[in-house]
Amino acid sequence: MNKKQSLLFSLVRGTAAILIALLVTTLLIFICADAPDGASLGAAISAKLTQTGGALHQLLIGPAFRSNGSISAKNLSDILAAMIPTIFTGLATCVMFSANQFNLGAEGGIMLGAFVGALGAIYLRLPAGILPVVCVLIAAAAVGAMMLIPAVLKAKLGVSEMVNSLMLNYVVMYFIKYLLNTHLADKSKGQVQSYPFQADAAIPQLVDNGSKLSWGFIVALVFVVLTALFMYRTRWGYAIRMIGINQDFAMYSGMKVGGIVILSQVLGGVLAGMGGGIEMLGRYTAFSWSALPGYGWTGITVAILAGNNPAFVPFAAFFMAYLDKGCNLMSTYSGIPAQLIDIIQALIFLFFAAEQFLSRYRQKLVVRNTQAELKSKAAQTEGSVK
């Protein structure tokens, strides 16, 4: 099967996965839709159907277009702003999964990064232009260092990086919660939060419409490029990918497998930490996260949709952010809880990652392709004989 067909197949498969997820979603919306009490079955069903239609409209069309048909710039900038953390966690997961490391610590990583960035924003005394940059850098470094734990334990002792990273997520969360509730709490505020950031720490906004679309978005895109370059144009990214494909081959070829296993996870941490710092300083004026934010899990979905290729991360992140916005609109206007996005996410990536999904279709394509090749070869030889 040639490259074009392979691409076509992937597209078909991806679309099928999304359609199935949407089908289940529609079903769920239908079930949850309100029907007027005491109505007859037919009336109830039609009421539900109208509701479902409305909800689906909000889910799929709502984020882009207003009810009068015009494009909603505000919604779109909301979506772009929402992409910032998930681009970073998506990149982090791409790097780690490419080395076949199932490190799920991007979740705790982004929270720690946000926290460290916040600390810098509160306490570091630096000039305006430099402060946010330094905060983000130390956030990245801190999380990179934290990832050494599961990374080194895996490389040296063979301990599951998955369980370790999952545990670390919780440890990080409680550690931050503790500090947030005690030493760093701004008691003057109604909710639990830290002292406010210095004004100089804020990352400037790209658009001034309340979407919080900061320059962090541009930074995110820059890092998409950098990560893609790293993975496909440097010897370290190359080693990461080769180890993910065939560790024995990598070892036999002379690559330092242990070191690369560690590198991939530390880099994942650096990216997640950077995402946390940027998200915190681009959107908030004080730190108030008291639970894991969920960006890490979305990052996994993004990485899977992007096929572990950093270049496709922004598209996957946009897609997820779009759907998320749709779910939020749905919950505001139709009363369907926004957590539907989790179900959609899980379904999409279940089918996306299922290698045998539509495999029979792929078989048919391969067979058809081979037959066509053989036919043309036979025609060629016939022609040359004549």
Added chain:
Amino acid sequence: MLLQRIFTTDFFFSILRITAPILFATLGAVIGEKAGISNIGLEGIMMISALFGSLTAYWTGSWAAGVLLALIVGVIVSLLMGFFSFNLKTDIILTGVAVNMIGSGGTLFLVKVITQVTEGTALASTTSLITKSVQVPSVNIPLLKEIPILGDILSGHSVLTYLAFLLVYLTWVMLYKTPLGLNIRSVGENPNAAASVGVSVLRVKYIAIGLSGAMAGLGGAYMSMYYAMGWSQDMVAGRGFIALAAQAMGAGEPLGSMLAALVFGLAQALGIKVSSLGADSNLVSPIPYLVTILGLVVFALVGAAAPGSGTPPPRFRPPR
């Protein structure tokens, strides 16, 4: 003086109470791993079962119905996991992650729909729905409770608590004394050997993952119908993951894994006790997770130093 304040009979009672849900999930992990399946979706299954179990108890007024349904839901979810992993060939880890996503977000979605809670309320729960009458009942074992100290520790637990520890024995019996257990262990160790004598590897794997889900289902029921009243967001709090560590530390055996689960139960009980004496709960909550990491490290070091591990293999192939 401080020790006396900490190590009361109540404390030891609480260890057993806290260990029970972890133990259910651990047994699920043990059975799965014996068949070669890494079920990291136990966490999600527990959440989903916790919700359905408590809801059923509320609607039917019977705790037994709730527990039964929680178990059935656990089996169904795990069989679906099996379908995606064994038939569609999604990596089992990713399937587990997907189940966890549904377990955390999907359950919240359902609860919000049921309780008609719209956006704005941060934590939705079914707490109001579960009253004492549909909670899993506690049992006072007649002769046992008369024994000083031990009686206070061992008697008065819920039916499910006793079931959890009983299941350790039953799991052992299943694995080592029944033909099914023989098949499970064969499929996990050498599927070729099993296939060569006509054992259906696929069927055995489905049964194993189904049993694993059943255990997690019971664990979920325990959480929402005894440990706490009703379902609330994030209530399982990583027990499904701790179970994986307990299984690893227990060398995959029912008894050893039970001991490992007790260690985590102890860590958590200690933490709760210490925080009730004044320490910050946020400092104490991470203890079980830290203990897990340490436990895995210790276990790996001990395993490496064990006799027979001799020459380090030149192949870099760490276990998952």
Added chain:
Amino acid sequence: MAEEYVVQMKGITKVYPNGIAANQDVDLNIRKGEIHALMGENGAGKSTLMKMLFGLEQPTSGEIWINGEKVALTSPTVAIATGIGMVHQHFMLVPSLTVAENMVLGMVPKKSGLLIDSGSAIEITRKYSEKFNLHVDPTARVCDIPVGMKQKVEILKALVRGAKILILDEPTAVLTTQETTELFKELMSLKEQGYTIIFISHKLAEIMQITDRMTILRGGKSMGVYETKDESPEKISRLMVGRDVVLKVEKGKAQPTDTVLRVRDLEYINEWGKKMLDKVSFDLRKGEILGVAGVEGNGQKELVDMLFHLNQPNAGSVEVNGTSVLGLSQRKIRSEGVALVPEDRMLYGIAEGGTIEENLISDRSGSKRLNRGPLFDMKAIHAECDRLIKDYTVLCKSGAQKVKMLSGGNIQKVVVAREFSNNPKLIIADQPTRGIDVGATEFIRRKLVELSRSGVAVLLVSADLNEVMELSDSLIVMYGGQITAYFEDTADLSDDLMGEYMLGLKQQGPEEVGRVCHE
């Protein structure tokens, strides 16, 4: 007469999708109650033939008759039902289960409907064990018992499932001498009880000892069936080991100079306690191709593994240009100028999911000429890969094609292109042309000669007689983990002589063998 044959394979041909014919029009007739040897070198087609008898493979054409009836052996289950049992070379046992449990797996006796009747399982095991004189400990765990007993369990497993015809695939490969003697006693006892045994092997001495008749395969074809007692080892050796076509290679005379590889007293005992390398010592010089001949399983694989740190020896030394390479990382070994064309190219040689380019640069991804600062110099990489693809005539669409899309021969050319092109001082080529087409084979052989004549030391490990005899300048024969012969000049070596050394009928004295150590 046809009735006396319990197994008849008529005109069996097996051609694989990649065009390789593993069996060509082979006839096999087994009498009831005989021990029949199926002989041949590796690659002769014995395993494939037996796989078809056990239902693991289907013949492309031909018929199989069991007990006078034509059968279609579509799966092992069908074969077992027809009374055929197979003891594989790699045991199908579950290590943590006991012997009795392994015996009854899939047909477990039950008590109280739910539990294993382990008493009954042990009883069955004991009964069969005594009946067939195959002593096993029913309650021992398989991981704890010696290899010899594991094999007995495998045989009992087949017997308890009703096998009347037993296929044993290279059964003595993993046994010590003592265990082998025991096995033979058991086989004779089985024969007396009317069981039919097909014994796959290439070990001449054993075949002469125990079998009634033998069918010899060579190159996928049958060389005939013979009565064991009527034949001499030399004649069998000639039938087994020989080339129908001698492929001469244009070589020119070798002019070896300094020693590059120095191996002394290498010893290795494998996980089953068998000594696979027994004081192996030899030198390999610049500019020569030293062949390592021998039937597989005599230590060649272990030797290669030691040289590239895929395994570690129990004793001995390995030096490349004076530097010890034992225990060094593959990176360091490569930096000493060693390259390896691995036997299993899919496992080590390539990353299947990668592109041709990615596979070509795997040993030099950090080199200065392919990098500009932190980034790859893509132009340089493309140029180098294009050059390699052209020089090694790799048939592909471009360097960006995924390597798994290539044919076996082209995949090997990618491996070889990489290994040969990084200025190696020593090339270890392990079965370099196994399973690939003629064109690729010729190309790789020519390349090896070219490199050798330009000063590279080549260690050629090959089970292909043509290759090892024609390509090598000198060769050593390995048998039983030892070097049993050294021929400084392969030019006038006869097939018959080679056969006798390879099958262990002849052995050179230590002085003669010692000449392979030039220092």
